Amino acid sequence: MTAAPEALAxxxxxxxxxQFLADNPVIVLVGVLAVLFIVTDIVNRRDIGEPFITWNQLxxxxxxxxxxxMIAAGQTLVMLTGGIDLSVALTATAAAFATxxxxxxxxxxxxxxxxxxxxxxxLVNGIGVGIFRVNPLIMTLGTSSVTFxxxxxxxxxxxxxxxxxxxxxxxxxxxxxxxxxxxxxxxAVAAILILGLRYTGYxxxxxxxxxxxxxxxxxxxxxxxVRVVVYALCGVFSALGGLLxxxxxxxxxxxxxxxxxxxSVAAVVIGGTSIFGGWGGYSGTIVGVxxxxxxxxxxxxxxAEEWQRQVIxxxxxxxxxxIYARVSGTD
Amino acid sequence: MEGAxxxxxxxxxxxxxxxxxxxxxxxxxxxxxxxxxxLRAADLSVAPGEIHALLGANGAGKSTLxxxxxxxxxxxxxxxSFGGRAVRARSPMHAARLGLAPVFQDPALVPDLSVTxxxxxxxxxxxxxxxxxxxxxxxxNFNEQVGDLALPVLRMLDLARALARDPQLLILDExxxxxxxxxxxxxxxxxxxxxxxxxxxxxxxxxxxEVIAICDRATILRDGRDVGTMVPREGxxxxxxxxxxxxxxxxxxxxxxxLSEDDVxxxxxxxxxxxxxxxxxxxxxxxxxxGNVQELSLRIAAGEVVGxxxxxxxxxxxxxxxxxxxxxPESGEVRLRGKPFRARHPYDAxxxxxxxxxxxxxxxxxxxxSVRENVAAPHxxxxxxxxxxxxxxxxxxxxxxxxxxxxxxxxxxxVRRLSGGNQQKVTIARWLASGFTTLLCNDPTRGxxxxxxxxxxxxxxxxxxxGAAILFFSSELAEFPLVCDRxxxxxxxxxxxxxxxxxxxxxxxxxxxxGLDLEEAVA
Ligand SMILES: Nc1ncnc2c1ncn2[C@@H]1O[C@H](COP(=O)(O)OP(=O)(O)OP(=O)(O)O)[C@@H](O)[C@H]1O
Ligand SMILES: [Mg+2]
Numbered sequence: 001m002t003a004a005p006e007a008l009a010x011x012x013x014x015x016x017x018x019q020f021l022a023d024n025p026v027i028v029l030v031g032v033l034a035v036l037f038i039v040t041d042i043v044n045r046r047d048i049g050e051p052f053i054t055w056n057q058l059x060x061x062x063x064x065x066x067x068x069x070m071i072a073a074g075q076t077l078v079m080l081t082g083g084i085d086l087s088v089a090l091t092a093t094a095a096a097f098a099t100x101x102x103x104x105x106x107x108x109x110x111x112x113x114x115x116x117x118x119x120x121x122x123l124v125n126g127i128g129v130g131i132f133r134v135n136p137l138i139m140t141l142g143t144s145s146v147t148f149x150x151x152x153x154x155x156x157x158x159x160x161x162x163x164x165x166x167x168x169x170x171x172x173x174x175x176x177x178x179x180x181x182x183x184x185x186x187x188a189v190a191a192i193l194i195l196g197l198r199y200t201g202y203x204x205x206x207x208x209x210x211x212x213x214x215x216x217x218x219x220x221x222x223x224x225x226v227r228v229v230v231y232a233l234c235g236v237f238s239a240l241g242g243l244l245x246x247x248x249x250x251x252x253x254x255x256x257x258x259x260x261x262x263x264s265v266a267a268v269v270i271g272g273t274s275i276f277g278g279w280g281g282y283s284g285t286i287v288g289v290x291x292x293x294x295x296x297x298x299x300x301x302x303x304a305e306e307w308q309r310q311v312i313x314x315x316x317x318x319x320x321x322x323i324y325a326r327v328s329g330t331d
Numbered sequence: 332m333e334g335a336x337x338x339x340x341x342x343x344x345x346x347x348x349x350x351x352x353x354x355x356x357x358x359x360x361x362x363x364x365x366x367x368x369x370l371r372a373a374d375l376s377v378a379p380g381e382i383h384a385l386l387g388a389n390g391a392g393k394s395t396l397x398x399x400x401x402x403x404x405x406x407x408x409x410x411x412s413f414g415g416r417a418v419r420a421r422s423p424m425h426a427a428r429l430g431l432a433p434v435f436q437d438p439a440l441v442p443d444l445s446v447t448x449x450x451x452x453x454x455x456x457x458x459x460x461x462x463x464x465x466x467x468x469x470x471x472n473f474n475e476q477v478g479d480l481a482l483p484v485l486r487m488l489d490l491a492r493a494l495a496r497d498p499q500l501l502i503l504d505e506x507x508x509x510x511x512x513x514x515x516x517x518x519x520x521x522x523x524x525x526x527x528x529x530x531x532x533x534x535x536x537x538x539x540x541e542v543i544a545i546c547d548r549a550t551i552l553r554d555g556r557d558v559g560t561m562v563p564r565e566g567x568x569x570x571x572x573x574x575x576x577x578x579x580x581x582x583x584x585x586x587x588x589x590l591s592e593d594d595v596x597x598x599x600x601x602x603x604x605x606x607x608x609x610x611x612x613x614x615x616x617x618x619x620x621x622g623n624v625q626e627l628s629l630r631i632a633a634g635e636v637v638g639x640x641x642x643x644x645x646x647x648x649x650x651x652x653x654x655x656x657x658x659x660p661e662s663g664e665v666r667l668r669g670k671p672f673r674a675r676h677p678y679d680a681x682x683x684x685x686x687x688x689x690x691x692x693x694x695x696x697x698x699x700x701s702v703r704e705n706v707a708a709p710h711x712x713x714x715x716x717x718x719x720x721x722x723x724x725x726x727x728x729x730x731x732x733x734x735x736x737x738x739x740x741x742x743x744x745x746v747r748r749l750s751g752g753n754q755q756k757v758t759i760a761r762w763l764a765s766g767f768t769t770l771l772c773n774d775p776t777r778g779x780x781x782x783x784x785x786x787x788x789x790x791x792x793x794x795x796x797x798g799a800a801i802l803f804f805s806s807e808l809a810e811f812p813l814v815c816d817r818x819x820x821x822x823x824x825x826x827x828x829x830x831x832x833x834x835x836x837x838x839x840x841x842x843x844x845x846g847l848d849l850e851e852a853v854a
Binding site for chain 2: 018019020023199200201202204205207208211212214215216217218219220221222225274278279
């Protein structure tokens with residue numbers, strides 16, 4: 001019961017550093033990512049006899065990560081408002097189908113069809129959650145299920161799948177050997193999101209609605225407007241992710257984006273965005289996406305099976321949510 | 332350190348001669364949050380059977396000290412002994428077992444659960460809490476959701492919860508800030524009762540009249556250090572303010588106080604021209620009914636501060652809610668500058684320049700966001716402003732508002748880290764930054780320290796002088812004559828009397844607030 005007071009006196013510098021890290025979790029995350037890279041490198045050398053940290057592997061990692069980066073972008077925005085979108089994976093798949101279905105009618109029409117499907121599903125989600133106040137879990141699970149039902153009709157029928165040229169370039173090409181084409185899109189999206197969240201009125205409102213909807217309302221915000229827009233945006237970003245995926249695989253199938261639902265939530269949570277909303281951002285999510293991608297490579301190296309991956313991703317979400325809740329609750 | 336540590340009570344400067352073993356003795360307690368020093372080195376000693384005030388300006392470290400004592404946070408350094416034994420409370424539960432029960436500055440119950448569920452959650456015996464409430468002549472429906480209860484009720488519930496443990500030391504952090512005068516009286520009665528039983532109370536408040544009336548001794552914090560212990564009855568308010576703010580600031584404050592009193596005596600020239608008031612009435616209410624509001628009529632002119640004085644639950648909250656677009660009136664008419672005014676959403680009211688400072692600051696704040704974002708928030712509510720932010724313009728507006736209210740920006744990164752009084756100021760600052768024509772202030776100075784309160788009064792007078800119409804409610808009756816041109820007392824949802832501002836002293840207000848006719852009562 002008695003503790004020596006001296007033992008509790010921590011030097012000011014250490015305390016300041018602690019506070020700094022708590023306020024800037026991205027720095028810790030980058031550290032985690034670096035460690036993960038090194039571990040993977042060691043395992044790779046041991047098992048295959050080659051290093052993992054090479055330009056080629058880094059480039060591949062980014063190429064593989066970009067679709068998740070897109071889908072997790074939408075998920076980040078939605079989760080900042082305190083919601084969640086469980087339809088991201090099927091929205092991406094539907095967009096991929098739409099693109100390759102319309103691909104024969106020209107590139108623009110193909111891409112537009114994909115994005116329009118994303119926007120449409122997003123709007124339905126937004127109207128359900130924002131205007132009819134359906135719980136986001138239920139709403140997005142519902143649209144996801146409806147989308148799956150409709151898609152499986154099309155997937156059953158043979159039709160000519162033509163992935164537009166620009167989509168496959170964007171999804172699988174590399175410039176100068178090492179620069180993945182989809183990285184260009186990702187960097188653009190990242191810049192828009194990071195700056196947009198900080199320096200636009202809509203960004204402020206996303207945080208406000210997630211932090212305290214009652215207060216946001218009292219400040220004059222009509223919550224439904226913010227919510228409709230955010231789910232619509234999420235739909236579009238998911239569609240972009242779907243296009244990158246189908247550009248990479250060149251062959252849409254019903255399971256195209258399935259793993260990305262859990263991973264998009266995991267990336268956002270790892271990135272430090274609060275699942276209750278109001279705190280976080282896209283830079284954390286980017287690191288979260290990279291961590292998951294490298295972890296995926298490591299698990300592949302270790303011959304992990306799908307169920308083992310699921311267990312690991314699920315555990316990460318649970319453990320990190322608990323840790324973040326502790327850190328932000330007691331400072 | 333081993334075993335029990337007995338320390339003599341620090342003898343007060345006014346020569347309390349008896350040396351009693353202190354019940355609580357804190358020495359050199361310090362707490363830093365990163366670079367922010369919330370508490371530098373505070374000593375505090377509370378004797379058995381005394382009501383001890385803990386005073387200090389907003390951000391002085393009072394709540395931080397309370398959290399250290401009650402085991403919510405661990406102090407960086409310092410020793411705490413309780414009942415003669417060195418202790419370090421590891422959690423609020425542990426503190427409670429030691430005999431130390433706090434009522435924190437912010438309500439501590441989970442809003443989505445019922446009262447019963449909340450009490451079960453904390454392992455409180457329901458019967459004891461009910462008994463304590465009954466002893467205070469309060470009845471609370473335990474099946475109701477906590478989120479639906481009014482803030483004063485929640486505070487009394489928190490008090491009952493603490494009392495149910497029959498603690499050696501009861502700590503009350505600004506409990507009276509949100510209480511109307513009748514409930515505050517009940518809290519004082521409880522405190523006196525505790526003292527008679529030989530138990531102690533540590534009482535935090537910004538209302539110095541309460542300190543003089545009820546506290547045996549007072550410890551004053553300034554900037555994270557204790558700067559003196561005194562007997563309030565002997566020192567008087569002026570002395571407390573002087574120690575609290577430092578001699579220089581206190582002198583400036585005294586000057587400001589004189590000035591603002593002069594102001595009030597001169598300012599309301601509208602009163603001399605009653606026809607002028609009618610001519611440019613900004614807001615008019617005719618026979619309004621909503622919830623507890625029954626047939627309420629009033630008018631506010633541009634440049635006028637109209638006070639509404641009422642006991643708890645007489646309809647004042649509903650009145651504010653209707654005007655702010657948060658509640659639909661059942662009947663009656665509201666006109667804004669002669670045109671019918673109907674706000675279905677706060678947005679409608681704000682667009683027409685009618686803005687609200689709500690009674691509960693937790694309803695108005697974005698706790699995880701910065702002071703800047705909180706203050707600027709209303710500006711971006713409409714989709715027309717969802718584009719890029721003009722950072723320079725925003726910075727200027729926010730700085731202006733922050734300066735006007737002297738908000739402590741040391742922990743400005745997240746509003747929840749601000750001290751209670753500073754949070755309260757943020758709720759006012761946002762409307763300064765975004766502009767308005769009609770300001771609805773429902774208890775705007777809750778938890779604001781004496782110095783800043785004066786500034787708020789002056790600010791309200793200045794806003795009125797610039798043409799704003801202001802509706803003002805306060806749970807602290809002494810504020811009405813300082814701020815208002817006219818005061819309406821409301822009882823049972825109706826206006827029962829109208830007093831000119833300077834004549835609205837506590838006694839006359841109280842009478843009218845209890846629904847007594849003024850003349851009748853005098854006769
Ligand atoms: N978690 C935190 N992080 C950073 N600073 C903090 C944190 N909590 C408190 N502070 C700072 O510590 C200081 C003291 O705060 P405290 O709440 O103890 O003041 P107070 O005396 O209770 O004021 P009030 O009368 O306004 O309630 C303030 O400047 C506040 O900003
Ligand atoms: Mg406080």
